[in-house]
Amino acid sequence: MGTAFEYYHTNQGVFLEGLKDLLRIPSISTLPEHRKDIRRAADFLASELTGMGMQQVQLIEGKEGQNPLVYAEWMGAPGKPTVLLYGHYDVQPPDPLDEWKSPPFEPDVRSENIYARGAVDDKGQVYLLVKAVEGFLKGYGKLPINIKFLVEGEEEVGGEHIEAYVKGRPALIKCDAAVICDTEMFAPELPTITTGLRGLVYTELEARGAEHDLHSGMYGGAAPNPMHALAQIIMGLKGADQKIRIPGFYKRVTKPSKAELAAWKRLPFNEKKFMKGEMGATALVGEKGPTVLERLWSRPTLEVHGIRGGFTGEGAKTVIPAAATAKISMRLVPEMEPKEVIKQYTSYVKKLTPKGIATKVRVISSAPASVVSTENRFIEAAAEAMQQVFKKKTVFMRSGGSIPIAGLLHDELGVPVVMMGFGLPDDNLHAPNEKFHLPNFYRGIEAMGRYFELLGQ
Amino acid sequence: MGTAFEYYHTNQGVFLEGLKDLLRIPSISTLPEHRKDIRRAADFLASELTGMGMQQVQLIEGKEGQNPLVYAEWMGAPGKPTVLLYGHYDVQPPDPLDEWKSPPFEPDVRSENIYARGAVDDKGQVYLLVKAVEGFLKGYGKLPINIKFLVEGEEEVGGEHIEAYVKGRPALIKCDAAVICDTEMFAPELPTITTGLRGLVYTELEARGAEHDLHSGMYGGAAPNPMHALAQIIMGLKGADQKIRIPGFYKRVTKPSKAELAAWKRLPFNEKKFMKGEMGATALVGEKGPTVLERLWSRPTLEVHGIRGGFTGEGAKTVIPAAATAKISMRLVPEMEPKEVIKQYTSYVKKLTPKGIATKVRVISSAPASVVSTENRFIEAAAEAMQQVFKKKTVFMRSGGSIPIAGLLHDELGVPVVMMGFGLPDDNLHAPNEKFHLPNFYRGIEAMGRYFELLGQ
Numbered sequence A, B: 001m002g003t004a005f006e007y008y009h010t011n012q013g014v015f016l017e018g019l020k021d022l023l024r025i026p027s028i029s030t031l032p033e034h035r036k037d038i039r040r041a042a043d044f045l046a047s048e049l050t051g052m053g054m055q056q057v058q059l060i061e062g063k064e065g066q067n068p069l070v071y072a073e074w075m076g077a078p079g080k081p082t083v084l085l086y087g088h089y090d091v092q093p094p095d096p097l098d099e100w101k102s103p104p105f106e107p108d109v110r111s112e113n114i115y116a117r118g119a120v121d122d123k124g125q126v127y128l129l130v131k132a133v134e135g136f137l138k139g140y141g142k143l144p145i146n147i148k149f150l151v152e153g154e155e156e157v158g159g160e161h162i163e164a165y166v167k168g169r170p171a172l173i174k175c176d177a178a179v180i181c182d183t184e185m186f187a188p189e190l191p192t193i194t195t196g197l198r199g200l201v202y203t204e205l206e207a208r209g210a211e212h213d214l215h216s217g218m219y220g221g222a223a224p225n226p227m228h229a230l231a232q233i234i235m236g237l238k239g240a241d242q243k244i245r246i247p248g249f250y251k252r253v254t255k256p257s258k259a260e261l262a263a264w265k266r267l268p269f270n271e272k273k274f275m276k277g278e279m280g281a282t283a284l285v286g287e288k289g290p291t292v293l294e295r296l297w298s299r300p301t302l303e304v305h306g307i308r309g310g311f312t313g314e315g316a317k318t319v320i321p322a323a324a325t326a327k328i329s330m331r332l333v334p335e336m337e338p339k340e341v342i343k344q345y346t347s348y349v350k351k352l353t354p355k356g357i358a359t360k361v362r363v364i365s366s367a368p369a370s371v372v373s374t375e376n377r378f379i380e381a382a383a384e385a386m387q388q389v390f391k392k393k394t395v396f397m398r399s400g401g402s403i404p405i406a407g408l409l410h411d412e413l414g415v416p417v418v419m420m421g422f423g424l425p426d427d428n429l430h431a432p433n434e435k436f437h438l439p440n441f442y443r444g445i446e447a448m449g450r451y452f453e454l455l456g457q
Helices: A004-010 A012-023 A031-051 A119-139 A160-167 A227-239 A260-267 A272-278 A291-296 A338-352 A376-390 A404-413 A438-456 B004-010 B014-025 B033-050 B119-139 B158-167 B228-238 B260-268 B271-279 B292-298 B337-351 B379-392 B402-413 B437-454
Strands: A055-060 A069-073 A082-088 A108-111 A113-115 A146-152 A175-182 A190-195 A198-207 A301-308 A324-331 A356-365 A395-399 A417-420 A435-437 B055-060 B070-072 B082-088 B108-110 B113-117 B144-150 B179-180 B193-199 B199-208 B301-308 B324-334 B358-367 B395-399 B417-420 B435-437
Touching: A004 A438, A012 A031, A012 A113, A012 A119, A012 A227, A012 A438, A031 A055, A031 A069, A031 A119, A031 A146, A069 A160, A082 A404, A113 A119, A113 A438, A119 A146, A119 A435, A119 A438, A146 A160, A160 A404, A175 A404, A190 A376, A198 A338, A198 A404, A198 B082, A227 A301, A227 A324, A227 A338, A227 A395, A227 B301, A227 B337, A260 A291, A260 A395, A272 B402, A291 A395, A291 B158, A301 B228, A301 B301, A301 B379, A301 B435, A324 A338, A324 B358, A324 B402, A338 A356, A338 A417, A376 A417, A376 A438, A395 B199, A404 A417, A417 A438, B004 B014, B004 B119, B004 B437, B014 B033, B014 B119, B033 B070, B033 B119, B033 B144, B070 B082, B070 B158, B082 B119, B082 B402, B113 B119, B113 B437, B119 B144, B119 B435, B119 B437, B144 B158, B158 B402, B179 B402, B193 B379, B199 B337, B199 B402, B228 B301, B228 B337, B260 B292, B260 B395, B324 B337, B337 B358, B379 B417, B379 B437, B417 B437, B435 B437
Parallel strands: A082 A146, A082 A175, A175 A417, A190 A395, B082 B144, B082 B179, B179 B417, B193 B395
Antiparallel strands: A055 A069, A069 A146, A108 A113, A113 A435, A190 A417, A198 A324, A198 A356, A301 A324, B055 B070, B070 B144, B108 B113, B113 B435, B193 B417, B199 B324, B199 B358, B301 B324
16 A cells, blocks of 8 residues: 555556546437436446445436436545535537547547547546545545545536435535535636636527418518517627616626735736637627626626527528527526526516517526635635645636536535636637646646545644 | 310329329439439439420530439421420428428328428429420320420529520520419419519628637627627618618619509408418518518518527537528519629628627529519410419419529520419418419419410410
């Protein structure tokens, strides 16, 4: 027996091969045809956890059609804190497929990065949690603290199962703190803890005109066109000035504290690099007034993700479609209430709906924003552990994304939630050519290991 | 030997089986994967034309990748007029497939109608031309006039091949008049000749934002979203009041003559029946001022047919797409010049394009509107022939659709163009459950036969 860190260093190649195996499983939770792959990914993790000596390893089943939670624990450190480690094994769909340089489910290592759907979001980060624990169990024989794993398979589809499960407050997941490993660092080499997330309301807005598709020659000039109705509603929801026009939408939005704003100003943020290097865009848009980071972290947004309906194939089809559906989501900031936003949105859509068109709103998922406190030993130890591994002072940031489980674990279990993440801003989350920077995979393992040690002292 | 009309009456069942065979061929010209079916449809017609005794039967090939024209002639009536019969054997794509009550390429007869893609547009009408001629050749031994067939396979994709061919003014298609059988009757039982068609400019408008898809959490609030840009441009092109905002767009639009407007007012048009019965809509939209028929026949329009890009699958994907493409077409009325309209449209799209977005317009097809004269023996005989068969006075109408070949044959061959058509307003042209009313198939054959006789007297 040596130390966990010796184990980490001698097993880097093995860890990489294991990660590749996990990434090869197309566990896409938004597509029902991948239900078997979802289970394969859960089984893969359960089998690794069992193999390294975790106990109570089990798949926690939900309702019919829900994806299992993977649970495991090691409780051999009485008197020491118990930390719940969270991640998710499901991934986003890979489309548009033709923009991938290597196939999304055939992991490919190119210049220190591993490319695959789920590389950073979140399989790479789940797997670093697993390996960090394995280092102690297999390299040293025991852990300095008690550990519980709770890994879900529905993060990309709203996480209904874990929400219901956590709300039941089962004894199995009792803990002193929860660690979420599903976020990113503010910049390469800059250890980062995320302290706030935006919420999300994701909807489908269907517009129906005539009963059936109509010929645009025969009926154009008299027929209501759902595509135009959607354009009109979308422009009514968010103007060209990027202001959201839904009455009451901004009423609960508060400004971050002066201290937080000052800390954000100190972050090494280069607007031009963000725009050109990271996004490949020619301009940044958004509300007038707030800075870019304020817009991303502390202002709500509304975005259209796609419109289904009509003719989109090669060539020309002169159809006025009977119906069209837009995917529209809103990001929420702290204090905004999803239920209230849904009501405001739905009733304003109704008001914006033009003559001859019937609209219907379907809410696919919703979660409030969350802000976590930075003043407790679990966050302090996390900042210290990351600082020791990365050799730089850990910064605190918010994120524009949404991790509903953060608020849920905090509210239901009443414990501090620590968001340590090792993704990079250019990791192409949810986009083609998603990647994970391999040095961060290995440093993530070490930082987690160091974190367990600090908490065990 | 008897008469053509005896032949028509005794062969109704055979004609129906032949029509079904033609309808079974999925000759969709907009989809490259159906290239073989295109050729099968052309071969099918050539083989029928040969079998009934037409001469010079041939497939006229165009450039690489273009669909053949089917040509045939019977010139055994010296001193009598020569009439060129036009139709098309290609069809629109059948999507959305799930709205068909019977599969689009398995013709199904239900209560006097035959349902299939292409039933009325235009295979049923091409086939009635073929059978009208066959009646004379096989039932009577000869035709009362000279006949030429010119049937194309690219009507639904812009008709490049026939355009180039006709512009070459080959001796083969010299004639005294052209008959187009690809239009509809104003109402059931009401014999109709179409005297005007709208033109068409069909475009693809691509909007590009960032270089790659972006996560709407991480970038929402700063990233340009091509879906919103398209909504903004679409609303800029045509306002909620249905007025097209492109500068100069209406400048050449003229009002129909007082006589024409008066004739339209006399047509048996029921706005409520048109809206509810035919379209299944709850309101008619369009410019304030002109009547519905005026809007459909004598006013230009702009319609969006579909938007490609982003995420449109099941569930939720929080993507800000890098690019999105809208299919947008404009219907033109007489005097409007497609080239000028394309220029106006393209430069206005550029002006409407918001910051951070690059747009590109691709013109897929364009054709001017056309109005034909009603004062010549070929139209007069057509009106008389239809009146004799349908036992009602033939009416003259315009159509909101576009048949570019009408203007082309008129301008290049310098002959009258006669648009006799037998479709019905509820035939679901370009839509699911396209049909052809079988009594009109049979009456169409007889009306054509009677037309040939009248011209031969």
